[in-house]
Amino acid sequence: MLICMQSTSVRIDRATHEELKQLAAELHTTVGHTVHLAVRALRQDKVGSDLRTPLRADESAWLDAALG
Template identity: 50%
Template sequence: MSETTAIRISRDTHAQVTRLAAERHETIDATVSQALRALRQDAMARDLAAELSEDETRWLDADAGVMSSNSI
């Protein structure tokens, strides 16, 4: 582990993270890192699942200007 710092969390949260890290056979740092990654992935999934705006739909439906073999 490189440079470290301390964060204040409740004793209950600390106990939960410690227990989860032990169950996963990894450090608390690794467990928290994985939790942060999962939260970022969840946020990306929500963004991807959201309905497209009208502008996004028009952009995706626009002709890309690619010539097909039929048009040559």
């Protein structure tokens, strides 16, 4: 999948770059798209972690408040 987009450079160590290239090949995509997928997965993990955090007292009170 070729996507035309603006780009920038990110410095990573050679071992990580080799892993990215291997993963990209396995996924039949580009290294850039593989990084995009990895960032998305990390963001989703963070959202999941945030959702597992217990509510604060003020959040619980707001959710329990009457609507009238």
